[in-house]
Amino acid sequence: MVRRRLSDDPEVLLAAARRGDDDALEALLRSVHDRMAAVARRMLRDPGDAADCTQEAMIRVVRGLAGFDGRSSFTTWCHRIVATTALDELRRRGRRPVTVSETEREPMSTEPAPEQVSLDALALADIDSVLARLPEEFRQAVVLSDVADLDYPSIAELLGVPIGTVKSRVARGRAQLRELLGNPSERDERRMGEE
Amino acid sequence: MDVDDPQFDDEHTATLPDDVLHALRSVEVDELARERAITAALAAAPQRRRINPTPLLGVAAAVLLVVAGAAIVLPRAGGDDAEIAIESAADTAASDEMQVEAAEAPEAELMVEERVASDEFSADEPAAIEAAPAMDDTGEADTQATVDDGAETPAELFDEATEALAGIQSGELKPPATDCVMMGGGPVVITVFRGVEVVLFADLANGSVTALATSDCGFVVDYQPAP
Numbered sequence: 001m002v003r004r005r006l007s008d009d010p011e012v013l014l015a016a017a018r019r020g021d022d023d024a025l026e027a028l029l030r031s032v033h034d035r036m037a038a039v040a041r042r043m044l045r046d047p048g049d050a051a052d053c054t055q056e057a058m059i060r061v062v063r064g065l066a067g068f069d070g071r072s073s074f075t076t077w078c079h080r081i082v083a084t085t086a087l088d089e090l091r092r093r094g095r096r097p098v099t100v101s102e103t104e105r106e107p108m109s110t111e112p113a114p115e116q117v118s119l120d121a122l123a124l125a126d127i128d129s130v131l132a133r134l135p136e137e138f139r140q141a142v143v144l145s146d147v148a149d150l151d152y153p154s155i156a157e158l159l160g161v162p163i164g165t166v167k168s169r170v171a172r173g174r175a176q177l178r179e180l181l182g183n184p185s186e187r188d189e190r191r192m193g194e195e
Numbered sequence: 196m197d198v199d200d201p202q203f204d205d206e207h208t209a210t211l212p213d214d215v216l217h218a219l220r221s222v223e224v225d226e227l228a229r230e231r232a233i234t235a236a237l238a239a240a241p242q243r244r245r246i247n248p249t250p251l252l253g254v255a256a257a258v259l260l261v262v263a264g265a266a267i268v269l270p271r272a273g274g275d276d277a278e279i280a281i282e283s284a285a286d287t288a289a290s291d292e293m294q295v296e297a298a299e300a301p302e303a304e305l306m307v308e309e310r311v312a313s314d315e316f317s318a319d320e321p322a323a324i325e326a327a328p329a330m331d332d333t334g335e336a337d338t339q340a341t342v343d344d345g346a347e348t349p350a351e352l353f354d355e356a357t358e359a360l361a362g363i364q365s366g367e368l369k370p371p372a373t374d375c376v377m378m379g380g381g382p383v384v385i386t387v388f389r390g391v392e393v394v395l396f397a398d399l400a401n402g403s404v405t406a407l408a409t410s411d412c413g414f415v416v417d418y419q420p421a422p
Contacts, residue, residue, distance in 0.1 A: 020376035025240060029233050034224050041222040051225060055232035059239045066241075066374075127218040146211055147219050174211055181215060 014074050018065055025065075029058055032075055035147075036082040042143040043086035045132060053089055057082035079148035083158055087140075130180045138173030145170045241374070241412065345387025349404070349418030352388055356395040356404040359384035375412035380405060391415060 007013060010031060016024035036057055041050040060081050068077055131139055144155045145166075152170075156163045211219070346352050360383045362368035371385045373394045380398035387393065393406035393415050403419035 018376065022237060022240065026233060026237055029236055030229075033229055033232060034222075035220065037224050037229070038220050038222045042219060047225070050222075051228035051232070054228070055235050058232050058236035062236045062239045063241075066376075127215070128222075131219070142211075143219070146216055174209060177211065177215065178209070 010074050032078045039082045039148045040086050042147050053086050057085040083144055083148050134176055138169050141169035142173035344390035349416050353404045353418050355386055356383050356397045360397045375407045
């Protein structure tokens, strides 16, 4: 009887996959797929496009495995690849990021706008809809930072903007997202009410 | 006008609450899409080597070992040919009483140690070699192609690999440059086996040698001498 037990350690799997072990490679791909899919989905929003993007990114991962230099973690490297693939897709579709106007640099009002009130009533499961309300540049920055777990220099390189701009976009994007979603206590009350 | 604030101080930038982060990172993944993506990615891998514990593929793995132990050289017209050859031999292997054991190597969880009872399958069995003659374009057996065309038996390959490995370990030789990779072993020499240029991988843990075609890194032969 042939028995085989694969390690859960990504580094062990990675080493084996790079030696040509397909079982290890498959385990490695399974371990990163869902998070890569989340990055693609949050970047592209369309589920079909996100699935295609994830698949293309995973192919890029496999083809680039021999050149992976280990400077970042394997997971981060995969996230960067799927983010790059998603940005490529956005550029290919001509969906240029929405330019953020000067007025959006002003501190946000503490009074919820009518649109924000309606969004605040959304369940957390609808976060995709709320995320879509962010200016695209803010949304991309938040997704790359908080979903893909990329650091500021990596995001800056991907987006082709200065690091300070990335920090600004992430901060403002998070602030808008928090405001649109409401504070934690409000969310808890809302969930308890739903239950 | 884009926001460009190089002096932006993010020291006090609030992170998102855990439940929001969790929601952001959790998307409903279609099972079919996941399998499709993984399958496509695996298909894009430059070289494939799989040992699957499921019964059906386990038989295929057993066949692989039977073939290697019997020193049957698979036709090297392409990787597909090898797979077909393995499939066609599956029924025969299923009826064999040959024992195939795999144990996890203690020093590496991923290492699969395979032991073949090779008493019944001599590596130097000439009949086995003749069972897979090279074929020409017309489908006729080309018995002349095997003459003076590199090593003829896996045992000869093993000797070559051992000699090359000793040279590498003593510093006299350098490992050959190759794009082929093999789990558990490093490349030791590029040579010719029955007219096919191959790169030999010596697996110290298993005491075996594996030959991959340099043209496409396809599997040619795996050999482990009887203890």
